[in-house]
Amino acid sequence: MIPAQFDYEVPNTLDEAIALLARDPDGSKVLAGGHSLIPAMKLRLAQPQMLVDIARIKSLSYIREEGDKILIGATTTHYELESSELLQRICPLLPECAANIGDVQVRNKGTIGGSLAHSDPAGDWPAAAIALGADLVVVGISGERVIKADDFFVDLLTTALQPGEILREIRIAKPAGSFGQAYEKVRHPASGFAVVGVAVNLAMAANGSCQTANIGITGVATKAYRAGGAESALAGRRLDEPVIAGAASQVCDGVELNSDLYASGEYRCHLAQVHTRRAIRTAIERAK
Numbered sequence: 466m467i468p469a470q471f472d473y474e475v476p477n478t479l480d481e482a483i484a485l486l487a488r489d490p491d492g493s494k495v496l497a498g499g500h501s502l503i504p505a506m507k508l509r510l511a512q513p514q515m516l517v518d519i520a521r522i523k524s525l526s527y528i529r530e531e532g533d534k535i536l537i538g539a540t541t542t543h544y545e546l547e548s549s550e551l552l553q554r555i556c557p558l559l560p561e562c563a564a565n566i567g568d569v570q571v572r573n574k575g576t577i578g579g580s581l582a583h584s585d586p587a588g589d590w591p592a593a594a595i596a597l598g599a600d601l602v603v604v605g606i607s608g609e610r611v612i613k614a615d616d617f618f619v620d621l622l623t624t625a626l627q628p629g630e631i632l633r634e635i636r637i638a639k640p641a642g643s644f645g646q647a648y649e650k651v652r653h654p655a656s657g658f659a660v661v662g663v664a665v666n667l668a669m670a671a672n673g674s675c676q677t678a679n680i681g682i683t684g685v686a687t688k689a690y691r692a693g694g695a696e697s698a699l700a701g702r703r704l705d706e707p708v709i710a711g712a713a714s715q716v717c718d719g720v721e722l723n724s725d726l727y728a729s730g731e732y733r734c735h736l737a738q739v740h741t742r743r744a745i746r747t748a749i750e751r752a753k
């Protein structure tokens with residue numbers, strides 16, 4: 466299908482983009498990689514009056530280390546994250562998650578900010594952002610605020626972003642000491658989206674037990690979520706098979722399961738449990 470008619474603006478700076486959005490916050494949409502928004506517009510699920518294309522704002526695309534933080538600009542593409550040697554070294558969950566997204570074309574154009582802002586229930590980045598405890602820096606006409614990843618994903622395709630706001634930066638605490646991370650995914654055979662995706666981020670104590678566990682799950686519910694019960698079952702414990710299995714069995718607790726033609730809720734939950742076990746084992750292996 467052909468999208469409904471819209472105006473198109475290409476600002477050169479973030480301030481220009483914010484000013485353009487402020488003219489009509491409810492009728493405007495930010496365009497980044499376009500790999501979710503353009504299909505939605507073609508299906509007329511989205512009919513913005515104006516698109517504000519932020520893809521050419523150079524100051525929004527970067528990956529850098531600053532003190533004990535990793536800073537990522539919102540328009541950094543999946544490919545740039547996948548191929549970052551810095552991230553391979555200091556936070557390998559990010560490149561691993563990126564490498565699992567769609568295909569080469571999608572990874573070349575799609576952005577981490579677009580993916581987080583879209584909050585697709587089958588998107589990969591939300592699970593990683595939760596497991597890494599990311600802070601999301603958003604900016605609008607009335608200033609800047611920081612939203613925890615845990616509070617950012619509100620519902621199906623709905624985030625804590627207000628009309629007129631732009632996600633500017635993703636901030637992640639640099640993993641320190643002995644840590645292990647892993648992303649496990651069951652890909653939909655047609656789209657590549659996550660039927661289930663599990664991001665695990667473990668900090669290990671000197672005695673080999675688990676100090677803290679952070680687990681983000683995508684694909685199972687209407688939005689990505691933190692598997693809090695499973696995390697508590699791992700923290701402070703020596704991670705042997707019964708402990709891992711016990712934790713993984715809790716990843717769907719209290720969650721309303723998503724069902725569709727491809728996978729029932731029960732099947733998604735089963736996959737989430739199996740892949741949480743695998744991801745925990747891989748993370749332990751990598752922490753050694």
Ligand SMILES: Cc1cc2nc3c(=O)[nH]c(=O)nc-3n(C[C@H](O)[C@H](O)[C@H](O)COP(=O)(O)OP(=O)(O)OC[C@H]3O[C@@H](n4cnc5c(N)ncnc54)[C@H](O)[C@@H]3O)c2cc1C
Nearest residue numbers: 497498499500501502567575576579580588589632657658
């Ligand atoms: C064939 C195909 C396969 C795919 N497979 C996967 C997959 O396996 N895993 C996966 O996770 N994703 C997948 N995707 C989606 C892809 O990752 C998109 O790139 C991503 O979801 C959206 O990023 P974008 O930069 O393209 O955003 P856009 O499509 O430009 O925008 C998406 C939404 O976010 C808003 N937005 C964008 N950037 C910002 C910002 N900085 N601040 C505020 N709002 C913003 C837009 O207004 C829009 O509502 C796939 C897409 C396609 C077409």
